[in-house]
Amino acid sequence: MKYLIYYFFISCILTKCQGFDFDNTRNSEINGSFENVDLSHLPIRWKIGSIGNKNYFYSIDSTEAKDGHNSLFIKSIGEVTGSFGVVTYVIPQTYKGHQIQLKGYIKTKNVTNGFAGLWLRIDGKNNPVAFDNMQDQHLTGTNDWKEYVINLPYDDTKARSIVLGGILVGSGQMWLDDLRLFIDSIPIGKVEKKILKLPNAEIDTVFNHHSGIDTISLNSQLVSNLALTCKVWGFLKYHHPAVAQGNFNMDAELFKILPEVLKSKNNQEFSFAIENWLDHFGVPQQRNYTLSKKGETDQHPSYGGILDCKAFSVNLRKKLNYILENRNSGSNYYVAMETNVGNPNFENELPYSEMLYPDPGFRLLSLFRYWNIIQYFYPYKKTIGVDWDNQLQQFIPLILKSHSATDYDVNILALISSIHDTHAKIWSSLPALEKLRGTRALPFQAKFIEGQLTITGYYFDTLKIKNTLRIGDVINSIDGQKVNDLIKKYLPYTAASNYPTQLRDLPSTYLLRTNKTSLSLEVSKNKKLTTFAVNTIDRSKFNFANDYSYNPNASEYKKTEKNIGYLFAGKYKNDDLPKIKSAFSGTIGLIVDMRCYPSDFMPFTFGSYIKSGYSAFVKFSTGNIDHPGLFTIGEPFGMSGAAEYPGKVVVLVNELTQSQAEYSVMAFQSSPNVIVIGSTTAGADGNVSKITLPGRVETMISGIGIFYPDGTPTQRVGVKINQIVRPTIEGVKQGRDELLEMAEDIIRGKK
Numbered sequence: 001m002k003y004l005i006y007y008f009f010i011s012c013i014l015t016k017c018q019g020f021d022f023d024n025t026r027n028s029e030i031n032g033s034f035e036n037v038d039l040s041h042l043p044i045r046w047k048i049g050s051i052g053n054k055n056y057f058y059s060i061d062s063t064e065a066k067d068g069h070n071s072l073f074i075k076s077i078g079e080v081t082g083s084f085g086v087v088t089y090v091i092p093q094t095y096k097g098h099q100i101q102l103k104g105y106i107k108t109k110n111v112t113n114g115f116a117g118l119w120l121r122i123d124g125k126n127n128p129v130a131f132d133n134m135q136d137q138h139l140t141g142t143n144d145w146k147e148y149v150i151n152l153p154y155d156d157t158k159a160r161s162i163v164l165g166g167i168l169v170g171s172g173q174m175w176l177d178d179l180r181l182f183i184d185s186i187p188i189g190k191v192e193k194k195i196l197k198l199p200n201a202e203i204d205t206v207f208n209h210h211s212g213i214d215t216i217s218l219n220s221q222l223v224s225n226l227a228l229t230c231k232v233w234g235f236l237k238y239h240h241p242a243v244a245q246g247n248f249n250m251d252a253e254l255f256k257i258l259p260e261v262l263k264s265k266n267n268q269e270f271s272f273a274i275e276n277w278l279d280h281f282g283v284p285q286q287r288n289y290t291l292s293k294k295g296e297t298d299q300h301p302s303y304g305g306i307l308d309c310k311a312f313s314v315n316l317r318k319k320l321n322y323i324l325e326n327r328n329s330g331s332n333y334y335v336a337m338e339t340n341v342g343n344p345n346f347e348n349e350l351p352y353s354e355m356l357y358p359d360p361g362f363r364l365l366s367l368f369r370y371w372n373i374i375q376y377f378y379p380y381k382k383t384i385g386v387d388w389d390n391q392l393q394q395f396i397p398l399i400l401k402s403h404s405a406t407d408y409d410v411n412i413l414a415l416i417s418s419i420h421d422t423h424a425k426i427w428s429s430l431p432a433l434e435k436l437r438g439t440r441a442l443p444f445q446a447k448f449i450e451g452q453l454t455i456t457g458y459y460f461d462t463l464k465i466k467n468t469l470r471i472g473d474v475i476n477s478i479d480g481q482k483v484n485d486l487i488k489k490y491l492p493y494t495a496a497s498n499y500p501t502q503l504r505d506l507p508s509t510y511l512l513r514t515n516k517t518s519l520s521l522e523v524s525k526n527k528k529l530t531t532f533a534v535n536t537i538d539r540s541k542f543n544f545a546n547d548y549s550y551n552p553n554a555s556e557y558k559k560t561e562k563n564i565g566y567l568f569a570g571k572y573k574n575d576d577l578p579k580i581k582s583a584f585s586g587t588i589g590l591i592v593d594m595r596c597y598p599s600d601f602m603p604f605t606f607g608s609y610i611k612s613g614y615s616a617f618v619k620f621s622t623g624n625i626d627h628p629g630l631f632t633i634g635e636p637f638g639m640s641g642a643a644e645y646p647g648k649v650v651v652l653v654n655e656l657t658q659s660q661a662e663y664s665v666m667a668f669q670s671s672p673n674v675i676v677i678g679s680t681t682a683g684a685d686g687n688v689s690k691i692t693l694p695g696r697v698e699t700m701i702s703g704i705g706i707f708y709p710d711g712t713p714t715q716r717v718g719v720k721i722n723q724i725v726r727p728t729i730e731g732v733k734q735g736r737d738e739l740l741e742m743a744e745d746i747i748r749g750k751k
């Protein structure tokens with residue numbers, strides 16, 4: 001879940017550099033002691049607060065200071081659940097160097113339900129390239145002045161600006177003072193600036209605000225031509241050497257060819273227009289291409305039929321095949337593979353974040369960009385479950401006929417959801433989409449238990465709600481609509497790898513949300529149907545963190561009365577492993593609760609503790625920039641363990657077990673003393689790759705393929721489970737954790 005907090009934080013403090021006149025000739029380069037204030041008695045050159053957030057008070061405090069006369073004071077006001085106060089300083093400049101360090105003093109008072117910290121972000125051309133906000137340092141409660149430090153790598157080939165400040169998450173008070181910034185241990189004011197040479201792809205900004213296309217009248221021929229244009233555009237983007245070098249802004253190139261495509265009356269005119277456009281990129285140098293490929297082939301490249309397309313002239317087909325045979329080798333401006341991991345990075349895609357409702361040209365750009373990323377760099381394209389070519393034909397009319405920001409957001413969400421990847425949600429907050437889903441929600445939690453929408457908890461300790469709706473009650477309909485009908489309605493817009501995970505997300509994303517102040521519920525209580533009118537609450541007052549953990553109140557680790565160790569991965573820290581080993585010494589067995597997202601990376605730390613000997617537990621498939629669309633599987637990868645824990649280990653999983661949690665389970669179960677029980681996991685394994693689309697759409701994909709050593713996939717199907725165990729409605733009513741009970745029985749030899 002850490003990446004969720006990261007993206008939430010980034011989206012809430014998108015900061016433009018205009019208006020900040022950074023003066024590095026003064027001793028106090030960033031006004032980090034807050035001695036220089038404006039007429040409002042706020043620090044000069046600092047941005048105070050975030051847009052729309054009035055839950056925090058900011059001021060200069062001349063009674064509390066670590067350095068000089070002033071400090072910067074932040075205080076929460078009223079109910080601030082899920083909110084934060086932030087102060088920001090932007091340096092729109094690149095410097096020569098490799099490491100950056102932010103130092104500063106913090107004092108806190110009664111910080112609860114969150115944390116206080118410094119924060120530092122290095123922004124690249126379009127996206128952050130490094131970030132830390134001290135969340136992992138857990139600065140809470142009341143603390144006197146103390147110096148804190150953030151260290152980050154600084155890549156002067158990617159960095160475009162430096163953004164820093166202080167943050168208070170949740171309730172309480174904090175003071176900031178004496179903030180200092182260093183690159184390679186040199187104060188920022190004395191560091192040599194770096195002048196970047198921009199590629200042509202960044203210099204061509206003619207179409208950055210409008211595609212020049214206001215209307216498109218569709219017919220079947222034009223849909224076909226647009227689909228072929230999409231495929232040729234993506235083919236050139238990832239294969240032509242001149243494009244790979246950054247010599248062309250491919251977004252702009254699309255807007256240059258689209259008018260010609262729109263006015264083409266037949267295949268001959270269309271083919272002629274595409275060929276002339278293709279010639280504009282130049283003829284690649286002929287080369288003897290030898291494919292460097294290691295491992296078995298998992299996915300073969302596909303070009304959408306453009307290499308032998310009958311609508312294209314013979315000459316155009318020859319040119320396309322020539323480009324394939326003499327394609328780019330090495331780096332590509334539009335995609336890179338992350339070092340030591342292999343998932344794709346699309347950092348040079350322009351976000352066009354000022355567009356809430358893109359024009360027709362930009363709407364096509366969104367579709368074309370996303371379609372080609374999946375076509376060439378998605379490791380699970382063969383498991384999507386639909387013909388990806390047909391998806392292009394289907395979505396061209398939908399995207400173009402989006403007559404509002406809401407229509408556009410919904411159709412883009414449907415496109416993203418169609419690849420069936422739990423990582424592939426829309427992670428950014430889109431106003432139109434949020435309003436459609438609803439700004440209010442019912443005050444209780446509900447999950448699908450035994451296929452029925454069942455009340456499982458409460459967001460608010462409201463006696464009236466608890467007396468009306470009890471845990472274990474089943475909701476049959478909401479505002480007159482049967483729950484089963486609502487499931488069918490919203491499934492196409494629920495991005496998840498499998499049906500259990502879609503059911504996991506449906507209640508909080510759609511079913512329990514509304515814009516109404518109350519909803520009518522038909523509820524089954526002990527098999528008797530009763531209708532209730534239930535008031536809703538503004539969603540900004542909710543704390544939804546508990547939705548992503550089965551047992552959020554659990555301690556990190558404990559020894560039960562039955563002499564069984566219990567570890568909750570959602571609070572586990574590697575630093576605590578020595579204490580955990582001591583606490584679990586002499587226990588008859590160990591339960592590892594993975595019904596959450598781990599708080600630390602566990603496979604090679606805790607995994608080694610419970611594992612005996614060496615064995616492989618995973619194989620990876622990765623893409624290839626030299627041959628886009630090709631995915632190969634490498635040799636199995638494993639780890640060793642010293643058999644420190646001799647007892648039986650039972651791992652609990654369900655639909656909340658996702659991504660890093662699934663990978664951790666794979667590592668654990670490679671040991672013969674480990675048993676996995678529960679139900680289908682989220683089926684979204686592998687490091688994520690971020691994708692940005694016009695209209696402030698930020699999404700992700702699983703960027704590498706994850707398989708068991710025997711080739712068994714994890715994407716969509718989840719991890720291997722030794723024994724299926726699911727909660728029951730009766731168990732929910734009784735407050736029982738049936739998976740935990742089963743785990744105890746297995747360890748004690750009763751099952």
